[in-house]
Each structure stands twice: as structure tokens, then as C-alpha cells.
Amino acid sequence: MMTNTNQRLTQGQFSFLPDLTDAQITKQLQYALRQGWAVGIEYTDDPHPRNTYWEMFGNPMFDLRDPAGILLEINNCRKTFASHYVRVTAFDATRGVESPKMSYLVNRPANEPGFGLVRQEVDGRNIRYTIHSYATDKGEGERY
Amino acid sequence: MNAEANTSCAEAMSDLALLYRESGIAEVFEKLDRELVGLAPVKSRIRExxxxxxxxxxxxxxxxxxxxxxxxxxxxxxxxxxxxTVAMRMADILHRLGYTRSNHVIAVTRDDLVGQYIGHTAPKTKEVLKKAMGGVLFIDEAYYLYRPENERDYGQESIEILLQVMENQRDDLVVILAGYKNRMETFFRSNPGMASRVAHHIDFPDYSEAELLEIARLIAAQTDYRFDEAGLAAMRDYIAHRLAQPHFANARSIRNALDRARLRQAQRLFMNADKQSAPDKEALMTITAGDIRASRVFRGGLDGERKQESS
Known part of the structure; x- marks a missing residue:
């Protein structure tokens, strides 16, 4: 059975849909800004589901009124890290901490090998399962 | 044939009238006329x-x-x-006509754009630009961005980023540069790239004495104050005296003068409080001649004493 359907990473919102167009991203950003959320852009080449903290591309953008500025940064990030995963996260500060309220991918590598299941035998015949990203077998910068 | 052309012309006219009504800029113009005294050339340029x-x-x-x-x-x-103030109204007009997505104005000066060390300027300028996207970026005293005496000044870097965004993202951002006339002219002369990207140059004339008096009345009315007859005459004298003195800042000087007059009025009411019954509404609202004539402007202003000595 194929576990990596369509060879696509499915993390965050909209990940089972076709990639969002810039116009659609703008709409989503507009929604986030209307809610008063700050938006940050992050990238990684190690998309393990437990890898929560991706690298930030610039600072999170506070006090913005219009999505055009964020889209500009997204495109900068896409240009700089063309074959990385890039995601947009909207943070809500109402509870005193910047908690993510939205998160979706805006860029993905052309070829996504996905994850493999690793079985580790421990304590006799017990088996521990973990998943492993094929891409991380290679060194940083050569993964995608 | 001619009749046909006429009808299509009439249609276009009615379309224009409809557009005008729908955009609601008449309201902005009305507000502009109501809130801003004088400035006829500015208003006509904005209408154009x-x-x-x-x-x-x-x-x-x-x-x-x-x-x-x-x-x-x-x-x-x-x-x-x-x-x-006009920049704010301009943002309103542009928004209503659909040329900007929002009517917000981000007002900045050199400090907000230019960094203090290498690599500080670009992110700083970009952050401001991002905040202003969709609306109007108002750069006050823009000529400070360019410091010809220091060739390593980071202002140039800021100008370059600004130019790039002004050119490439014309749909996202409108930049308004403001400052003294002669210094802005020098600024544009030394930054031809900037000059060629700024299409509209609007010059704000100084106010006449009559206009300044009208402004004083307007400011007073906005804060529920009014002049009595002698007070108005005193204000007229005050303006004439103040105009002749240095550091006159037009409407801002008038507003400051009124603030001080309010202080004196409050003081007067307070001092008289135990002599007479509580002041009525009229007394609380009225600025009298005494409140204005107590100003040092009538004694020659800040350096009045020195002048008196020499004369």
C-alpha cells in the first residue's frame, strides 16, 4: 500500500488540495490579518512531522495591514529556498503567547520521496516503529 | 451621426457622474473644505x-x-x-477611487527607515514598507534621507530600496514625500531617480492672516470654545504680532497659542472661583481678550527684551 499518496507531503492546512495560487494565498493572508494575527514565514528541508520548529525566514511580521508585504517575503523565500518546504504560519497573541492559528505550505520541492517506516527490534521480539524521511539520508543542502 | 456621438458622449458623462457618486469622494472633498481653511491651490490640485x-x-x-x-x-x-492632514485625506480619496486597498497612512521619518549599522537599514526600510503596503507611506522631511556630506551614510541604501518598491509595486503602495520646499528641491536634484518617479508635486502656501484667524476659530469650535468679540480682536492682533516673529509654524503655532490661552482661561476662572459663584456654561466656553493679550508675543516674543534694549 502506498502511504505517501501522490508523493506529496500532507502537513498543515489545505495540504490535500492542489497548491494554492498567489491569489488564494493572498486571501488567506487577508483573513489572518483581519483577525489581527502576525504572520511568519518558515522553511525547512527536514519535514519530519515531529520537526515542529522550522527555520524562520526573517522576523514574524507584526502590525501589517495588507497581504502584499507578506506575499513579497513569501516570493523572496521561494526564490532563496526554491527546493525547500516553505510554510506560512499565523500567530494569535490574544492569550499572551504567540500561538499558531493557521499554518499551510506555500512551496514544496519538485520531488518528494516521503517517509519510510523503520522497524526496530528491542527486548526480544518486541518491535518499535518510527518513520524516517528518505530525504534526510543525504546531507543538508542536497536533500531535495 | 452627430446625434449618435452626442448620445454616447452623454452616456459617458452620466457614467462619470455615477462613478463620482459611487466613489463617495464628494464627501472627502466636503470634509477637506470644512476642515482645511484656505489652501486653494492645494485643493484644486487634489481635485485635478x-x-x-x-x-x-x-x-x-x-x-x-x-x-x-x-x-x-x-x-x-x-x-x-x-x-x-492633506496626506490623510489623499489616502481617503485614493482608497475610495480604488487605487489603494486601504486608507491607512504610515507616517515615518528618517529614523524609521535608516539603520545605525551595516545591514540594519534594508530590513528596517523593508519592514516599514511592508507595514505601509496597501495604503500610503508618508515620509516627513524626506530630504534627511540623503546626506551628501557623508558618502557612507546609510540613507542612500534606504532610498534605493524605496525606489525599487515605488517602481515595482505601484499597485501596492503610494509614497508621499514631504518637507520644506527648497530642501526638497535639492533632494530631488541630487536624486534624479526619485524625481522622475514622483508625478505630482504639490506646494502648500503659507496662510494669510485672515485664514489664520479662521483656523483659530475652527480649532476653538472643535474643542467647544469660542471667542468673545474683544477676544477675536485680540486674536487678530496676536496673529499680526506672531507673524513678524521667528519660528512661526502656521496652523501649529495657532493651535499652541490656543492651548496656552485655554491654560490662562482656566487659571482666571480658578482664581475667581472663591469671589463669585460657579462659572456658567458660557464662562467655561469663552476665551476673552485678557486670556490672549497676556501672551509674551505682545511683548516682542522670546527675544523681545533684547530688542527693547537695543531700541
């Missing part, structure tokens, strides 16, 4: 720009060629002539 934008919109609607107009502006004039 608005008319051009409206006609462009109408042209686009019928499929005529309409180039995306360059909307960056430069406001020149002495302090207190209403540049910031």
Missing part, C-alpha cells in the same frame, strides 16, 4: 488628480487604454501648512 483618476477609471471601463498612473507625490511647504 481625483478627476484624472476618475476619468482613468471610466476609460478603463469602456476599454480605452489607461496606463496605471504613477501616484507618488511630493508635498512641499512650511511647517504647519497641513501637509500631514
Amino acid at each position: 488628480i481625483a478627476a484624472l483618476l476618475l476619468v482613468d477609471k471610466a476609460r478603463r471601463a469602456v476599454g480605452l487604454a489607461a496606463s496605471a498612473p504613477s501616484l507618488h507625490m511630493s508635498f512641499t511647504g512650511n511647517p504647519g501648512t497641513g501637509k500631514t
Whole structure:
């Protein structure tokens, strides 16, 4: 059975849909800004589901009124890290901490090998399962 | 044939009228007229720009060629002539005509754009630009961005980023540069790239004495104060005296004068409080001649004493 359907990473919102167009991203950003959320852009080449903290591309953008500025940064990030995963996260500060309220991918590598299941035998015949990203077998910068 | 052309012409006219009504800029003009005394050349320029934008919109609607107009502006004039206020109204007009997505104005100066060390300027300028996207970026005293005496000044870097965004993202951002007339002219002369990207130069004239008096009345009325007859005459004298003195900042000086007059009025009411019964509403609202004539402006201003000695 194929576990990596369509060879696509499915993390965050909209990940089972076709990639969002810039116009659609703008709409989503507009929604986030209307809610008063700050938006940050992050990238990684190690998309393990437990890898929560991706690298930030610039600072999170506070006090913005219009999505055009964020889209500009997204495109900068896409240009700089063309074959990385890039995601947009909207943070809500109402509870005193910047908690993510939205998160979706805006860029993905052309070829996504996905994850493999690793079985580790421990304590006799017990088996521990973990998943492993094929891409991380290679060194940083050569993964995608 | 002629009749046909006439009807299509009439249609276009009615379309324009409809566009004008729908955009609601009449309201902004009304507000502009009500809140800003004088400034006739500025108002007429703004009307011209608005008319051009409206006609462009109408042209686009019928499929005529309409180039995306360059909307960056430069406001020149002495302090207190209403540049910031007009910028706010301009943002309203542009928003209502659909040339900006929002009517917000981000007002910045050199400090907000230029960093203090290498690599600090670009992110700083970009952050401000991002905040202003969709609306209007108002750069006050823009000529400070360019410091010819220091060739390693980071201001140049900021100008370059600004130029790039002004050119490439004309749909996202309108930049208004403001400052003294002669210094702005030097700034544009030494930055031809900037000069060629700013389409509209609007000069703000100084106010006349009559206009300043009208401004004083307007400011007073906005805060529920009014002058009695002698008070108004005193204000007229005050303006005449103040105009002759240095550091006159037009409407801003008038507002400061009124603030001080309010202080004196409060003091007067307070001192008289135990002598007579509580002041009525009329007394609380009225600024009298005494409140204004107590100003040091009538004694020659700050350096009045020195003048008296020499004369």
C-alpha cells in the first residue's frame, strides 16, 4: 500500500488540495490579518512531522495591514529556498503567547520521496516503529 | 451621426457622474473644505488628480487604454501648512477611487527607515514598507534621507530600496514625500531617480492672516470654545504680532497659542472661583481678550527684551 499518496507531503492546512495560487494565498493572508494575527514565514528541508520548529525566514511580521508585504517575503523565500518546504504560519497573541492559528505550505520541492517506516527490534521480539524521511539520508543542502 | 456621438458622449458623462457618486469622494472633498481653511491651490490640485483618476477609471471601463498612473507625490511647504492632514485625506480619496486597498497612512521619518549599522537599514526600510503596503507611506522631511556630506551614510541604501518598491509595486503602495520646499528641491536634484518617479508635486502656501484667524476659530469650535468679540480682536492682533516673529509654524503655532490661552482661561476662572459663584456654561466656553493679550508675543516674543534694549 502506498502511504505517501501522490508523493506529496500532507502537513498543515489545505495540504490535500492542489497548491494554492498567489491569489488564494493572498486571501488567506487577508483573513489572518483581519483577525489581527502576525504572520511568519518558515522553511525547512527536514519535514519530519515531529520537526515542529522550522527555520524562520526573517522576523514574524507584526502590525501589517495588507497581504502584499507578506506575499513579497513569501516570493523572496521561494526564490532563496526554491527546493525547500516553505510554510506560512499565523500567530494569535490574544492569550499572551504567540500561538499558531493557521499554518499551510506555500512551496514544496519538485520531488518528494516521503517517509519510510523503520522497524526496530528491542527486548526480544518486541518491535518499535518510527518513520524516517528518505530525504534526510543525504546531507543538508542536497536533500531535495 | 452627430446625434449618435452626442448620445454616447452623454452616456459617458452620466457614467462619470455615477462613478463620482459611487466613489463617495464628494464627501472627502466636503470634509477637506470644512476642515482645511484656505489652501486653494492645494485643493484644486487634489481635485485635478481625483478627476484624472476618475476619468482613468471610466476609460478603463469602456476599454480605452489607461496606463496605471504613477501616484507618488511630493508635498512641499512650511511647517504647519497641513501637509500631514492633506496626506490623510489623499489616502481617503485614493482608497475610495480604488487605487489603494486601504486608507491607512504610515507616517515615518528618517529614523524609521535608516539603520545605525551595516545591514540594519534594508530590513528596517523593508519592514516599514511592508507595514505601509496597501495604503500610503508618508515620509516627513524626506530630504534627511540623503546626506551628501557623508558618502557612507546609510540613507542612500534606504532610498534605493524605496525606489525599487515605488517602481515595482505601484499597485501596492503610494509614497508621499514631504518637507520644506527648497530642501526638497535639492533632494530631488541630487536624486534624479526619485524625481522622475514622483508625478505630482504639490506646494502648500503659507496662510494669510485672515485664514489664520479662521483656523483659530475652527480649532476653538472643535474643542467647544469660542471667542468673545474683544477676544477675536485680540486674536487678530496676536496673529499680526506672531507673524513678524521667528519660528512661526502656521496652523501649529495657532493651535499652541490656543492651548496656552485655554491654560490662562482656566487659571482666571480658578482664581475667581472663591469671589463669585460657579462659572456658567458660557464662562467655561469663552476665551476673552485678557486670556490672549497676556501672551509674551505682545511683548516682542522670546527675544523681545533684547530688542527693547537695543531700541
